[in-house]
Amino acid sequence: MTDSKTLPSGRTPITAMEMRQITKRFPGVLANDSVDFDVNGSEVHALLGENGAGKSTLMKVLYGLYQQDSGDIYINGQLVKINSPTAAIKLGIGMVHQHFMLVQTLTVAENVALGLPSSRGPLTDLDAVSKRINELADTYGLRIDPDAYIWQLSVGQQQRVEIIKALYRGAALLVLDEPTAVLTPQEVDELFVIMRQMVKDGYALIFISHKLHEVVEISHRVTVLRNGKKIGTRPTSEVTKQILANWMVGHEIEFITSTEKIDPGAVRLAVKNVTCDSDRGTVGLDDVSLEVHSGEIMGIAGVSGNGQRELAEVMAGLRKPTAGRIYLEGDDVTGCEPDELTNRMLSYIPEERMRDGMIGSFTIAENMILREHKKMPYSKYGFLNLKNISAHTDQLIEQFNVKTPSQKTMAKSLSGGNIQKVVLARELSRSPHAIIAAQPTRGLDIGATEYVREQLIKQRNGGTAVLLISEDLDEIFALSDRIAVIYEGKIMAILDREEATREKVGLLMAGVKQEEEYA
Amino acid sequence: MISDLFSITVFLGILSSGIRLATPYLFASVGEAFSQRSGILNLGVEGQMLMGAFTAFYVALNTDSLWLGVLAGMAVGALMGLAMGFVTIHLHAQQGISGIGFYLFGLGMSNLLFQLLVGTVETVRGFPRIALPLISQIPVFGNIFFNQNILVYLAFLLVPISWYVLNKTTLGLKIRAVGENPQAADSLGVSVNRIRYFTTILGGTLSGLSGASLSIALLNVFQQGMTAGQGFIAVALVYFGAWRPWGVLAGALLFSLVNGLQLWIQVLGIPIPSEFATMMPYVLTIVVLTASLSKVRAPAALTKPFERE
Numbered sequence: 001m002t003d004s005k006t007l008p009s010g011r012t013p014i015t016a017m018e019m020r021q022i023t024k025r026f027p028g029v030l031a032n033d034s035v036d037f038d039v040n041g042s043e044v045h046a047l048l049g050e051n052g053a054g055k056s057t058l059m060k061v062l063y064g065l066y067q068q069d070s071g072d073i074y075i076n077g078q079l080v081k082i083n084s085p086t087a088a089i090k091l092g093i094g095m096v097h098q099h100f101m102l103v104q105t106l107t108v109a110e111n112v113a114l115g116l117p118s119s120r121g122p123l124t125d126l127d128a129v130s131k132r133i134n135e136l137a138d139t140y141g142l143r144i145d146p147d148a149y150i151w152q153l154s155v156g157q158q159q160r161v162e163i164i165k166a167l168y169r170g171a172a173l174l175v176l177d178e179p180t181a182v183l184t185p186q187e188v189d190e191l192f193v194i195m196r197q198m199v200k201d202g203y204a205l206i207f208i209s210h211k212l213h214e215v216v217e218i219s220h221r222v223t224v225l226r227n228g229k230k231i232g233t234r235p236t237s238e239v240t241k242q243i244l245a246n247w248m249v250g251h252e253i254e255f256i257t258s259t260e261k262i263d264p265g266a267v268r269l270a271v272k273n274v275t276c277d278s279d280r281g282t283v284g285l286d287d288v289s290l291e292v293h294s295g296e297i298m299g300i301a302g303v304s305g306n307g308q309r310e311l312a313e314v315m316a317g318l319r320k321p322t323a324g325r326i327y328l329e330g331d332d333v334t335g336c337e338p339d340e341l342t343n344r345m346l347s348y349i350p351e352e353r354m355r356d357g358m359i360g361s362f363t364i365a366e367n368m369i370l371r372e373h374k375k376m377p378y379s380k381y382g383f384l385n386l387k388n389i390s391a392h393t394d395q396l397i398e399q400f401n402v403k404t405p406s407q408k409t410m411a412k413s414l415s416g417g418n419i420q421k422v423v424l425a426r427e428l429s430r431s432p433h434a435i436i437a438a439q440p441t442r443g444l445d446i447g448a449t450e451y452v453r454e455q456l457i458k459q460r461n462g463g464t465a466v467l468l469i470s471e472d473l474d475e476i477f478a479l480s481d482r483i484a485v486i487y488e489g490k491i492m493a494i495l496d497r498e499e500a501t502r503e504k505v506g507l508l509m510a511g512v513k514q515e516e517e518y519a
Numbered sequence: 520m521i522s523d524l525f526s527i528t529v530f531l532g533i534l535s536s537g538i539r540l541a542t543p544y545l546f547a548s549v550g551e552a553f554s555q556r557s558g559i560l561n562l563g564v565e566g567q568m569l570m571g572a573f574t575a576f577y578v579a580l581n582t583d584s585l586w587l588g589v590l591a592g593m594a595v596g597a598l599m600g601l602a603m604g605f606v607t608i609h610l611h612a613q614q615g616i617s618g619i620g621f622y623l624f625g626l627g628m629s630n631l632l633f634q635l636l637v638g639t640v641e642t643v644r645g646f647p648r649i650a651l652p653l654i655s656q657i658p659v660f661g662n663i664f665f666n667q668n669i670l671v672y673l674a675f676l677l678v679p680i681s682w683y684v685l686n687k688t689t690l691g692l693k694i695r696a697v698g699e700n701p702q703a704a705d706s707l708g709v710s711v712n713r714i715r716y717f718t719t720i721l722g723g724t725l726s727g728l729s730g731a732s733l734s735i736a737l738l739n740v741f742q743q744g745m746t747a748g749q750g751f752i753a754v755a756l757v758y759f760g761a762w763r764p765w766g767v768l769a770g771a772l773l774f775s776l777v778n779g780l781q782l783w784i785q786v787l788g789i790p791i792p793s794e795f796a797t798m799m800p801y802v803l804t805i806v807v808l809t810a811s812l813s814k815v816r817a818p819a820a821l822t823k824p825f826e827r828e
Contacts, residue, residue, distance in 0.1 A: 063706075065827060097706065104699065106695065114703075114709065115707035116689075
C-alpha cells in the first residue's frame, strides 16, 4: 500500500498545478497567447497541437527554460516563480524532453548525478547514485544498468533514463514531450504501463503527442492549442479523434488512406543482396533484397537508425554498396551517379529536406529546377532560360499550393510544410518512374502531412513505384500495399497489408522473428 | 659522430633534458585539455604563454622573487583566459579566429613590453634544482627524474591531479557534460557559461604558468617569440592525447624527447643540417596527429557556442 500523502519517492505530491494566462512573445511571434493550463495529481493531461502551436514553449515556461512575459503559475494553490530549471526541479517538476537530454559519453549513473550535490562533497558518489537508481527501477519496472554508457542503450532504454533522472530529482509532476515518437508499439505499451502505475501512485503527468489514438488511450483530459491560443480543454471520454483533429487544424480534416487495391505491374525498383557500411563504419545494410512494382507503395517500417537512411541513400546513388546490385526498370544501375539515375526518371524525397532536399539560400525558382536545370527548356548551351524557369515555377507553386510571397523568396524562409511542397513539386512534377520517399511527413503539421500522402497515393495510382521509408507506423499502415520491416540493416519480413498487424510489425521492428515468438 | 648518439651518457642526457622540456607542454596542454573538454577551443595558448613568460620574467627580475614572478605570470594568463572567455562565451565569437587574435595580441604585446621595459638581454637566476631525498640517489635514473627544479615536479604532479578532478569530482562531471551536450547540462541546472568561464580561465592560468616555466625555470631569459610554436604544439597534444591527461603526458614526453634528441644532435655536431634537426618535432606533430586523429572523437560540443534555442 502506498500512503496517499506521499509518493513512492517520499515526496509530497503535486495535487494541483495551474498556469494562468501565460503569454510568451518571441520577436515577430506570439508563441503563447493568454494560455490557461492545469494538471492535477493522479491524472494524465494531454497537450495537443500542431508544430508551432506553442506546446513546447508552454512547457519550457513551466520548466524554467523560458520566462513568461505575463501570467502566473500556481502549485498546490501557491504562486511560484520558476526562473530556471533548477527552480523547477526544486518545485518537483520534471521533464522528459523529446530530444533526449542525455550525455552520450557518460554512464547512466553519471547522467543522473549531473548537476546534483554529492554526499561526498566535491567528489562524485556514483555508487550511492547507482543504488538509488536500482531502487527506483524496481518500483517502476524501469530496468536499467547504472554503469552502462548512454550510447550503448536503445532509444527505449534512453527514455527510461530520462524518466529515472526526473524521478531521482524528486519530480512529482512529469512533462513527457512526445515520448512515443521514437518508440516501437510494444515500447509504447510498456511506457503506458509505467505511466498508469505513476498515476496510481499520485503523480501528475502532462503528455504531449501528435498521435490522436495515443492521446485517447492514455489521457484523462486533453487540451488543444492552435497558433499559440488555447482552443479548449475536455475530459478525453467526451471527445473523438475527429473532433481533436478539427480543433488542431481549425477546419475539417479527412484522413487519407489508400483503400482501393490496384494490380501492381512490372518490377520498377529492385535491390538484390545489397550490403553497405554506415557512416560510423559499422554494417549499414546487411544482404537486403527488395522489389517495388509499378503501381505499388512499398513501406519500410523500422525504429530509427536501423538502416533506413542507408537504404534510401544506396538506392538514390548517394552511397556505394559494398556488395549486391541495384536495378531500375530492369537495368543494372549499381554504382551509377545520381545524375544518371535522374535521367532514368528516379525521384528522391530525402529525409533531411533542409540539408539534402534543397539549398536554403537559393530562391524557390532555383530550387524547383535543381534536378532538371541541365535540360531544355530550362537551359541551353549552359545558359539558364530564366523566362521558362519562372513560368514553370509559377505553375508548380499554383499546382502544389505552395504558400510563398514570391518565387524569388529564399527557400529557407518557408515553413516546413511549404518547403516539403517545393521538394514534392520538383520531384513529382517530372512524372518519375520510381520514387524514394524518406520520412516524407516528418515534422509536418496534419494538413501538410495529409497533402503529402495524397500526392504519393496519386503517384502510385498513376503507375509509379514508390518506396516509402517512414518511422511513423500510422503512415506505413495508411499508405503501403506491402510492408517490409527493417532491423539492424536486415529485412526481417515482407508482409502484405492484409496480413500485417501492429503487433506483428512491432515485434519485427524489435528484431523478434515469428518463430522465436512461439518458441 | 652518429655512433656517439648511442652511448649511455647521451641517452641519459636526452632523457634528462626531455623531462625538463616536457614542463611547458604539460602545463599548457593540461590547461587546454580542460577548456576543450568543456567545449572551448583556445588557439591563443601561444599568446598566453608569451605574456606569462614576459610577465614572470619581468617581475622576477625586478623583485628578485621567482614565486612572485610565477604568480604574476599566472595572473596575466588568467586575465587573457577571462578575455578569451568573454569574447567566445559571452559574445559568441568564432573560437578559432578569436584564438588566433589572442595569439597575435600576446606576441605583439610581449615584444612591445620587452622593448619598453627591458630592452637588452638580461638573465634571472632561475629556480634551482631540488634533489629529492633518497629517491634521487637511485643509481643512474634517480638523477634524471628526481633532480629537477620545482616547476618540473609541479607539471608532472598536475597530470594525476587533473585526471582525478576530471573523472572523480562533480566539477569534472560537469565539465565533461558541458563539452558533450550543453543543452542536457543546462536542463539539469548546470550553468554552462560558468563552467566554460572556469575552464578558459584555468587554461589561461596554466598557459601563463607554462610561459613562466620557460622564462624563469628552464631558459632563465626572455626573448621575443621565445615560445617558438610550443603553444600550438600544446594544442595539438590535446588531440594527440585524446583529451585525457595521461594521453597528454604521453604526447608531451614524446615531443620533448624528440626535442632533447635534436638538441643533442646539434651539441654533438652530427652532420645533419641543424634546420632539419629543429624541424623534427614539428614534422612529428603532423605525422602523429594524422595517424592518431581518426580513431578518437573530440568532445561533441567543441567550438560550438551555447545558447538556449
